[in-house]
Amino acid sequence: MPEGDTIFRAARTLNRALGGQVVTKFDTQLPKLARVDYDTPITGRTVENVEAAGKWMRMYFSGDLILVTHMLMSGSWHIYRPGERWQRPRIQMRVAIYTEPFVAVAFQVPIAEFHTASTLARHASVQRLGPDVLADDFDPAAVIAQLRSRPDLEVGVALLTQSLVAGLGNVFKSEVCFASRVNPFRTVGTLSVEELAALLRHARKFMQANVTDSAGEGIVTYTGMRRTTGRSDPSERLWVYKRRGEPCRVCGTAILSRKQGLDARTTFWCPECQRL
Numbered sequence: 237m238p239e240g241d242t243i244f245r246a247a248r249t250l251n252r253a254l255g256g257q258v259v260t261k262f263d264t265q266l267p268k269l270a271r272v273d274y275d276t277p278i279t280g281r282t283v284e285n286v287e288a289a290g291k292w293m294r295m296y297f298s299g300d301l302i303l304v305t306h307m308l309m310s311g312s313w314h315i316y317r318p319g320e321r322w323q324r325p326r327i328q329m330r331v332a333i334y335t336e337p338f339v340a341v342a343f344q345v346p347i348a349e350f351h352t353a354s355t356l357a358r359h360a361s362v363q364r365l366g367p368d369v370l371a372d373d374f375d376p377a378a379v380i381a382q383l384r385s386r387p388d389l390e391v392g393v394a395l396l397t398q399s400l401v402a403g404l405g406n407v408f409k410s411e412v413c414f415a416s417r418v419n420p421f422r423t424v425g426t427l428s429v430e431e432l433a434a435l436l437r438h439a440r441k442f443m444q445a446n447v448t449d450s451a452g453e454g455i456v457t458y459t460g461m462r463r464t465t466g467r468s469d470p471s472e473r474l475w476v477y478k479r480r481g482e483p484c485r486v487c488g489t490a491i492l493s494r495k496q497g498l499d500a501r502t503t504f505w506c507p508e509c510q511r512l
């Protein structure tokens with residue numbers, strides 16, 4: 237699943253490419269979107285802004301219309317010059333927005349909806365989002381208070397609960413716990429305020445580190461190159477994620493992994509550095 241940093245970067249790239257541009261053509265394979273386009277055409281509207289909200293991306297068009305997409309596992313946004321060959325087959329296209337300088341194409345996005353400002357405000361999934369860990373006004377104290385209202389949640393589950401804190405995915409969940417030396421199977425209620433603060437500090441630091449390297453001009457808006465160790469060797473870029481059985485980079489103990497939570501997302505940790 238793309239993490240919040242990926243969505244954030246995709247939104248920023250799309251905003252740079254399309255922001256302020258007039259839509260010259262709109263194409264979609266999704267009947268509900270086509271219906272909206274038929275009733276209230278997208279062509280001729282201006283792309284006012286593109287922003288990330290947790291794992292959701294919102295594209296604002298003039299005339300109170302907002303395209304909301306969620307990438308889930310498979311979706312991605314690409315940006316092309318007009319006439320440039322797409323890197324995915326046309327059959328995977330769900331939405332294509334043409335402007336004079338650029339074409340933005342969403343491939344295999346499983347969720348794509350049009351909203352107005354008022355329907356978006358009522359949109360449950362979006363509304364339920366907690367503070368975005370990448371937001372400029374991110375307030376750790378408020379999130380700590382939210383987390384402490386759910387003392388029985390395991391830390392590894394809490395960090396993925398988007399209504400508590402939005403943006404973290406499965407890779408950073410394990411990495412943030414390791415960096416904070418917190419066992420991901422501890423419950424939130426057993427953590428000190430300092431430990432909770434350390435989790436949020438690392439969450440923000442890792443996410444920010446993964447959005448500052450410029451996406452550059454061009455296509456793919458996602459990347460598999462997340463990095464938390466600060467090491468330049470590509471094989472050493474993560475502390476524990478997908479390193480089951482390999483030695484801990486700090487103490488040498490073999491890394492463990494186990495499925496966690498109702499969604500059974502795999503969690504990785506060092507039993508020595510992150511004691512229960």
Ligand SMILES: [Zn+2]
Nearest residue numbers: 484487506509
């Ligand atoms: Zn260790």
